[in-house]
Amino acid sequence: MGVRAAGAMGLSPDAENDPPQKQLQLVVEVPKHARPGVTKLAVDVDEGSELHVLVPAEAVAGDRLRLTKMPDGPWTCVVLRSQPLYDVANRILQSPGDQCKLQLLVPANVKPGETKLQVTISADEQVQLAVPNYASPGDLIELHRADGEPWLAKFTRDRYTTSQDPQKGLAVMAELGKTSSEAGVDADALVDRLFTVAKEAGCFVSPKIKRGCAPPLNIPGLVAVEAIEEGEELIRVPSRFHLTPPTVETSAPALAAAVQACSMPAQRRGEALHAFFLARLLADAQERVVNAAGRSVLDGKWSATADQKKVWEAYADALLAEDFSYHPFRLAACKPEEMRENLSPSQEAEYFIDMAADLMSLHETMQRCEADAYAEDAEALPPLEAEMFLRARMCAQTRVFQTCVDTTLVPVADLLNHSPTLTPGVLWGWDAEAQAMIITAVRAHSPGEELLTTYGARSNMLVYRTYGFTLHPKNEPSFTYIIRPHLVRPVLKIFMDNEEARPLMLLETSHIDDSLCQILNQVTKKGRDATEFLRLLCARSRWAYDQDERIRPCLRALAKAREEQPGSHDWWSHMEEEHKDLVNQDVVRVIMSEYLCLTAHLEAVDYADEHRADSECLSGCQAWRKSLAKALGLLKTAGGFSLSTAKAESPK
Ligand SMILES: C[S@@+](CC[C@H](N)C(=O)[O-])C[C@H]1O[C@@H](n2cnc3c(N)ncnc32)[C@H](O)[C@@H]1O
Incomplete structure (x- = not known):
């Protein structure tokens, strides 16, 4: 079907001035919806006569076609480009043995609907392709030709499907904490009791602290009730009261053996056992606190010293109040x-x-392990509700410390919140000699002030994943993005072998993660350009963010901040008035953390290629950028890098 393009057509100045008998020339613009290689334009060339012009395959909307006719000669068509050609000669993968099939990727910096690619097939053959407006960076392009025919291009949009929703988890997750909240459990009173019991058992809890809320967080934590001096010890909890996978093994050896025999990765076994142990303590706590029943698994199938039993039970009672209504696992499941x-x-x-679905299936596995462990026992334990297991796992996720054991729950010490400004007033430490967790004030506190510690310098994306809250973006120490292989499938297909295992790749602006180091080395070993690979991964991943309506105000604000100061990422204070609320939303902070991570990586590869000055890149991650540039350089010159060889020299 033809498109009448008379409105876009006109006699060129040359044509107007030339004598009519000589050369006839017209310039017509390729209309917006024309399909290059398919659409025919009907062009009025003279009163009553029409020329039908096939829009050349290499043209794109906005290009102009110069139509020329010499006297007695045919019409010829030349494409006048509105965008320069983008040479993609070095990105071709020729299918082995097939001279008529080529594969390449839509490059990182294209403008779909505008950019044209020039593909060098051989020294004397080039093909030009227009990038259609539905394409995105990293899409696969297949070039194909039958004998003697011109090349045909197919742009493939990679689609993926999302996983099944955890139907079984829905109701249980929604019920978390319902029983205890309906029973009016008084969390403050239970924490006071935990303090008393812990002190009687040999822990130290300073009389200058109590559970309470204070600005700016205004959520339950620990506050000073009297003036505290810098260096004062506030809490000391000996390791015998810590709940770790090894303490659980000692306390519940039959269960630990059953879990050991179960086909689970080693890391998961510890995690599952730990959560299941706490879940049973929580189930007993619910009976005690809500139904005033005296049941205790520690008096029956499991064992503990009298002191451990008192502390662990008081600890489980105090944990009952949390409903995790804010936590993304629960929100996702419901x-x-x-x-x-x-x-x-x-x-x-x-x-x-x-994760929510995974918790449900882990609960089932653990139920089977428990049944195996105590199959010979005459007295069976009541089945452990999924609710209790989920609560326990989420308590572990949001409260564990790393002492000499990775996953350590420390009663009392885990009541501290994370400093929203990353300037902790108290710090925890593992005293290996005393085998105790010690919390010390690192500055003086006035009565009423909250004691805040640090959970580590993590991006909003990672803090949200683990704890379910985010920091104000001005306090975010680094940015994170996780590349999911299914979203960058064509890039992996071109740069790596198909059969290869496809791990997740963690992008971080605080350091180069081992997952990225490994994959960049693999790509280089295959003789491919790791810098271009990383550029395509990031451009493809960032594409969806650039197209997203909701975060557009944040991206506008970011652009404004960078106009004023190229290294700035201060999007939050450049927001238009009506969109300011976006800054306070956890989900927006997570999305922006990912966006900035991808932007930082795209800038770092340009910096590595010397296409961008350091002063034009995001500031605040300069050392990492230098390391990444060094790593990409080593891949080119030495064929590989390790995390230690990529370390940038510190500035003199
Ligand atoms: C180890 S607990 C801290 C004590 C807890 N607030 C309580 O009442 O028992 C960790 C949880 O506290 C909350 N939290 C800690 N620091 C926070 C912060 N800076 N902003 C918001 N929530 C925070 C989060 O819900 C997190 O999952």
Whole structure:
């Protein structure tokens, strides 16, 4: 079907001035919806006569076609480009043995609907391709030709499907904490009791602290009730009261043996055993606190010293109050679609939904392990509700420390909140000699002030994943993005072998993660350009964010901040008045953390290629950028790098 383009057509100045008998020349613009290689334009060339011009395959909307006719000669057509050609000669993968099939990727910096690619097939053959407006960076392009025919291009949009929602988890997750809240459990009183019991058992809890809320967080934590001096010890909890996978093994050896025999990765076994142990303590706590029943698993199938039993039980009682209503695992399980919509274009919702489903299946596995462990016992334990297991696992996720054991729950010490400014007033430390966890004030505190510690310098994306809160973006120490292989499938297909295992790649602006180091080395070993690979991964991943309506105000604000100061990422104070609320939303902070991580990586590869000055890159991650540039340089010159060889020299 032809498109009448008379409105866009005109006689060129040359044509107007030339004598009519000589050369006839017209210039016509390729209309917006024309399909290059398919659409025919009907062009009025003279009164009543029409020329039908096939829009050349290499043209794109906005290009102009110069149509020329010499007297007695045919019409010829030349494409006048509105965008320069983008040479993609070095990105071709020729299918072995097939001279008529080529594969390449839409490059990182193209403008779909505008950019044209020039593909060098051989020394004397080049093909030009227009990037259609539905394409995105990293899409696969297949070039194909039959004998003697011109090359045909196919742009493939890679689609993926999301995983099944955890239907079984929904109701249980929604019920978390319901029984204890309906029973009016008084969390403050239970924490006071935990302090008393812990002190009687040999822990130290300073009389200058109590559970309470204070600005700016205004959520339950630990506050000073009297003036505290710098250097004062506030809490000391000996390791015998810590709940770790090894303490659980000692306390519940039959269960630990059953878990050991179960086909689970080693890391998961410890995690599952730990959560199941706490879950049983929580189930007993619920009976005690809500139903005033005296049941205790520690008096029956499991064992503990009298002091341990008192502390662990008081600890479980105090943990009953939390309902995790804020936590993304629970939000994802209860309303997966809403979670997806809220977090889009981030893929984090899929992670949370998977985690919720995973918790449900881990609970089933653990039930089977427990049945195996105590199959010979005459007195069976009542089945452990999924609710208790989920609560226990989430307590572990949000409260564990790393002492000499990775996953350590420390009663009392885990009541400290994370400093929203990353300037802790108290710090915890593992005293290996005393085998105790010690919390000390690192500055003086006035009465009423909250004692805040640090959970580590992590990006909003990672803090949200683990704890379910975010920091104000001005206090975010670094940015994170996780590349999911299914979203960058064509890039992996071109740069790596198909059969290869496809791990997740963690991008971090505080350091180069081992997952990225490994994959960049693999790509280089295959003789491919690791810098271009990383550029394509990031451009493809960032594409969806650039197209997203909801975060557009944040991206506008970011652009404004960078106009004023190229290294700035201060999007939060450049927001238009009507969109200011976006800055306070956890999900927006997570999305922006990912966006900035991808931007920092795209800038770092340009910096490595000397296409961008350091002063034009995001500031605040300069040392990492230098390391990454060094790593990419080593891949080119030495064929590989390790995390230690990539360390940038510190500035003199
Ligand atoms: C180890 S607990 C801290 C004590 C807890 N607030 C309580 O009442 O028992 C960790 C949880 O506290 C909350 N939290 C800690 N620091 C926070 C912060 N800076 N902003 C918001 N929530 C925070 C989060 O819900 C997190 O999952």
